[in-house]
Amino acid sequence: MIKEELKTKISELLPTATFDETGEWLNVLIDAKEWLPLATQLRNDVSLQFDFLFCVTAVDWKTHLSMVYHLRATQLEHIIVVKAKIADRNNAEIESVCKIWRTAELHELEAYDLMGVKFLHHPGLRRLFLTDDWVGYPLRKDYVDEVNMIKL
Amino acid sequence: MIEEVAATTEGDLVINIGPQHPSTHGVLHLFVTMNGETIKKVEPHLGYIHRSIEKMDESLSYRQFIYSTSRMDYLSSHINNHGCALCVEKGLQLEIPPRAKVIRILMDELTRIASHCLWWGALAMDVGALTPFFHAFREREMINDIMEESCGARLTMNYMVPGGVMFDIQPNFQKHVKEFVAHFKTKIGEYDEMVTNNIIFQRRMKNVGYISPEDAVSYGCTGAVLRASGVKSDIRKIAPYDGYENVKFEEPLEMAGDCFARYMVRMKEMMQSLSIVEQLIDNIPEGDFVAKTKAVLKLPKGEFYSRVETARGEFGVYIVSEGGLTPYRIKFRSPGFSNLSALDHMSRGQKIGDLVAIMGTLDLVIPDIDR
Amino acid sequence: MFSLEGLKNTIHYTLSASLGTTSTLLVEMLIVGICVISLFAVLGLVLVFMERKVSAYMQIRLGPNRVGFQGSLQTVADTLKLVVKEGLVPNGADKFLFNFAPFLVMIVAMLIMAPIAFTKGLQMWDLNIGVLYVTAVSSISVIGILMAGWASNNKYSLLGAMRSGAQIVSYELSAGLAILTIVIFTESLQISKIVESQQTGWWLFKAHIPAVIAFIIFIIAVTAETNRAPFDLAEAESELTAGFHTEYSGMRFALFFLAEYVNIFIVCAIGSTLFLGGWMPFHIGHWSAFNHVMDFIPGIVWFFGKIFFLIFVIMWFRWTFPRLRIDQLLNLEWKYLLPISMFNLLLATVVAIMGWHF
Incomplete structure (x- = not known):
């Protein structure tokens, strides 16, 4: 499907979604609360079939966080980018999608560990890279560690 | 950790494989729950070699950050560099000279062969045959010598820069x-004789570590792992970059989805890479090896994503730019x-012996996992 | 024919001339003991060096070549390093068993040495159930390995030990049946008689089909029994780091290491005694000229030549084959080797009764 078709299809599924077409692929901007129902539809809808979640990124925008999901349909060969905005930076929460895409399990652990996004209903949320008692989330922009900070 | 131990039922054997273990090829720590020798659960605990390259790169310029990616998947550092260079070029909307494109592909494919050679030797070592490792290194050494001549480095190449490559190739x-190429063609048969056709090896590989195509896609597998389950996933075919659309090669697919299928895919990939090298080696166009760029690169505000096919699978670079000298966020x-x-x-x-074989066929490189 | 019987008798008469019967026996035992221990030491050095050179040759590299001529003293240097290294005992280990296990393994290796005939008249103990004795004693070594694995208080060690237990107990059967096949032809369990019976030709050739099958099974089974690749599951360095001797260091580790090589030597000695005629030279039918030339080569050279050939074969296995998985290993024994060797035993009996052998 081309960008326009994807756009109409997704706005049918989620009327509140806004779009950003500046990049290579169609960007779908949504709120964190809308993510799980949209994700289920993206995966299961016959005309979409986004079965491959190939990149999960958390971005710290200083005022809020956003989760960026890159999705690809391996059969239908189309790609979209879903950006879920998490308004509450201090208590960032979003639904886990590891039941839909199993790969999300590890990627979400990474996002939790380094960016502090809590994934609801994740089977085993834990510190993946850092020690269990680590304070703070290193990839956040305001993270300061006097001892280990790499200043280049 | 304590909770996890409590969660296992009585009679389970919990064993820590790694962080120092001969078959994890690095500091991977697997927390394995077993019933006797049968595995019930494998839980990876990472971070032993995490350098937070993503955070580091937020303070590095667009020329500099590429070098840090050589340290990620050190066995396909050329291809990592290539992916990053592509992403920056995408942001700058830079067209690179044809000579640079061909050199890049040549280097990529040589890297792929070298990486697969090492993987082949290491896999054989994992399943208990120690000799193939040395035979594989003989071929890998030749590639490393070629790389050293043109790039000045043998492992962390740092050869691809935004706009082309750093130096022109050596006259030799x-x-x-x-x-x-001539040497490798005589030796690849030896590889098959020594390992592929060995009955013990085949028994260790076949029907081990099966993953169905649906699961493989759902788990986000790429590269040979996904292709061994019969799903086309080669980025060089799906979204060709830097002239891959002009070379003839096949994407080897296997349907079995087990360790042996993954093995065969990689063995065939070596031959495909060899054929790409053969096609291009006499057709390197004359001209510049690097496009003219400004001394200081600045990406416009926006988001850029580039994908390349490394020896292990799909490598993606996601740059979020705020228009500054350094990436705002890089993933x-x-x-x-x-x-x-x-x-x-x-x-x-x-069985626990299978775990080692599966890890071998997944071709894990730990700095790539930990970044 | 060259033999060491003269030397043996000279020592015996000299000693009994000056000492009583008991003292003579004691002194002779002492001499034999020293000989065995020094043989062990030399074997350890030679075999480790041989293994390194063989592996180097297979792996297209040079191997040790700095210490001594062509690296021949490398193993001496390594032994020195192991001797001066601290032998750690892990916390929570069963100290007595932990320390005792390597010695037990070593003692077993020494015990099997007793009935082996090196050449005509050079045999420590020619007991009439020699072969049975060897089979019986060699299975004790599994206790040493289990002891080491259990006492180490390490899961890898325990897994390795359990694997080794399952493996050795299984493969004893095939090895025993392969030995029995030859015993059917020799009609004796006594090592010296088995060797004597091969004066006209080795059993491998004289008893043709059943002997060849038995020989192949024997080689496979003893490779498994000595925990050598492709059956080195007890150690399996890519799975269990080092298996049952993960926690061992220094001299205790060296004893395990040495025991492995001595065990290989012994099983190869048994193999060459049973199938390749022990110290008997190679004879071909009625070619008397050829046979006379062969007779000039001393029996001990023949014996060691055959042993080292078999050792080379086992090393060849080790450096070319991948390792089996534990279930495949047991399947191989119980589903293939054991039925085949049982059938082969029957075949051998038929051949022996009908006199179809040479």
Whole structure:
């Protein structure tokens, strides 16, 4: 499907979604609360079939966080980018999608560990890279560690 | 940790494989729950070699950050560099000279062969045959010598820069590559004799670590792991970059989805890479090897994503730019990290010896997972 | 024919001339003991060096070549390093068993040495159930390995030990049946008689089909029994780091290491005694000239030549084959080797009764 078709299809599924077409692929901007129902539809809808979640990124925008999901349909060969905005930076929460895409399990652990996004209903949320008692989330922009900070 | 131990039922044997273990090829720590020798659960604990390259790169310029990616998947550092260079070029909307494109592909494919050679030797070592490792290194050494001549480095190449490549190839490059191609063709049969056709090896590989195409896609597997389940996933075919659309090569697919299928895919990939090298080595166009760029690169505000096919699978670079001298946020989608997530699924119900074989065929490179 | 019987008798008469019967026996035992221990030491050095050179040759590299001529003293240097290294005992280990296990393994290796005939008249103890004795004693070594694995208080060690237990107990059967096949032809369990019976030709050739099958099974089974690749599951360095001797260091580790090589030597000695005629030279039918030339080569050279050939074969296995998985290993024994060797035993009996052998 081309960008326009994807756009109409997704706005049918989620009327509140806004779009950003500046990049290579169609960007779908949504709120964190809308993510799980949209994700289920993206995966299961016959005309979409986004079965491959190939990149999960958390971005710290200083005022809020956003989760960026890159999705690809391996059969239908189309790609979209879903950006879920998490308004509450201090208590960032979003639904886990590891039941839909199993790969999300590890990627979400990474996002939790380094960016502090809590994934609801994740089977085993834990510190993946850092020690269990680590304070703070290193990839956040305001993270300061006097001892280990790499200043280049 | 304590909770996890409590969660296991009585009679389970919990064993820590790694962080120092001969077959994890690095500091991977697997927390394995077993019933006797049968695996019930594998849980990776990472971070032993995490350098937070993503955070580091937020303070590095667009020229500098590429070098840090050589340290991620050090066995396909050329291809990592290539992916980053592509992403920056995408942001700058830079067209690179044809000579640079061909050199890049040549280097990529040589890297792929070298990486697969090492993987082949290491896999054989994992299943207990120690000799193939040395034979594989003989071929890998030739590639490393070729690389050293043109790039000045043997492992962390740092050869691809935004706009092309850093130096022109050495005058001897073509001669040496041809020598290598001729040499490798005589040796690949030896590889099959020594390992592929060995009955013990086949029994260790077949019907071990099966993953169905649906699961492989769901677990985010890429590269040979996904292709061994019969799903086309080669980025060089799906979204060709830097002239891959002009070379003839096949994407080897296997349907079995087990360790042996993954093995065969990689063995065939070596031959495909060799054929790409053969096609291009006499057709390197004349001209510049690097496009003219400004001394200081500045990406416009926006988001850029580039994908390349490394020896392990799909490598993605996601740059979020705010228009400054450094990336605002950079994310590397490393193939090893996603492939690792399938390890638990593949190894459940298998023996501990199979776990080692599965890890071998997943071709994990730990700095790639930990970044 | 060259033999060491003269030397043996000279020592015996000299000693009994000056000492009583008991003292003579004691002194002779002492001499034999010293000989065995020094043989062990030399074997350890030679075999480790041989293994390194063989592996180097297979792996297209040079191997040790700095210490001594062509690296021949490398193993001496390594032994020195192991001797001066601290032998750690892990916390929570069963100290007595932990320390005792390597010695037990070593003692077993020494015990099997007793009935082996090196050449005509050079045999420590020619007991009439020699072969049975060897089979019986060699299975004790598994206790040493289990002891080491259990006492180490390490899961890898325990897994390795359990694997080794399952493996050795299984493969004893095939090895025993392979030995029995030859015993059917020799009609004796006594090692010296088995060797004597091969004066006209080795059993491998004289008893043709059943002997060849038995020989192949024997080689496979003893490779498994000595925990050598492709059956080195007890150690399996890519799975269990080092298996049952993960926690061992220094001299205790060296004893395990040495025991492995001595065990290989012994099983190869048994193999060459049973199948390749022990110290008997190679004879071909009625070619008397050829046979006379062969007779000039001393029996001990023949014996060691055959042993080292078999050792080379086992090393060849080790450096070319991948390792089996534990279930495949047991399947191989119980589903293939054991039925085949049982059938082969029957075949051998038929051949022996009908006199179809040479």
